[in-house]
Amino acid sequence: MGSTELQIDFDAIISRLxxxxxxxxEIRAVATxxxxxxxxxxxxxxxxxxxxxxxxALRGKPTAxxxxxxxxxxxxxxxxxxxxxxxxxxxxKSTVTQVLYxxxxxxxxxxxSPADPRWKEWRLKEGGAS
Numbered sequence: 001m002g003s004t005e006l007q008i009d010f011d012a013i014i015s016r017l018x019x020x021x022x023x024x025x026e027i028r029a030v031a032t033x034x035x036x037x038x039x040x041x042x043x044x045x046x047x048x049x050x051x052x053x054x055x056x057a058l059r060g061k062p063t064a065x066x067x068x069x070x071x072x073x074x075x076x077x078x079x080x081x082x083x084x085x086x087x088x089x090x091x092x093k094s095t096v097t098q099v100l101y102x103x104x105x106x107x108x109x110x111x112x113s114p115a116d117p118r119w120k121e122w123r124l125k126e127g128g129a130s
Contacts, residue, residue, distance in 0.1 A: 064095045065104045072124050079111060079121035 031038035062070075071089035072080065082100065086093040100108050100122055113119035 064089075064091045065099050065107075067091050068096060068099055069107070069124065072122075077123045079113075079123050081113070081119060081121055085122065 027041075031041070067089040068085055068091060071085060072078075075088065080088075082093055082096050085091070085100075086096045089096070091099075100110070107125055108122050109125050110120050110122055113121050
């Protein structure tokens with residue numbers, strides 16, 4: 001494939017992405033003018049994708065972070081393993097790990113377990129997730 005063919009491919013990709021950007025801008029304008037329509041659109045898209053959305057927060061439901069925070073608060077914020085958090089909060093272990101290490105790490109503190117330093121235990125930072 002020569003550089004001319006490669007340039008044509010990039011142009012097509014750029015053109016397609018620009019059309020998508022323009023559509024998103026139009027949707028944003030409509031949603032700003034009519035929030036109820038935006039809510040209906042999210043509900044329709046959720047139904048069309050078998051109930052899956054990027055976050056439960058779009059539907060006003062508690063997120064994994066909310067479940068984890070509630071569980072740790074109910075446990076007097078004691079040091080707790082990922083496995084215990086997953087079981088007690090009703091959230092998959094992989095999701096708990098994602099919340100603790102990535103999406104909400106600023107709300108948690110971590111220490112090595114007294115039972116085995118290779119294991120980690122977690123709790124909410126004082127005043128960090130109020």
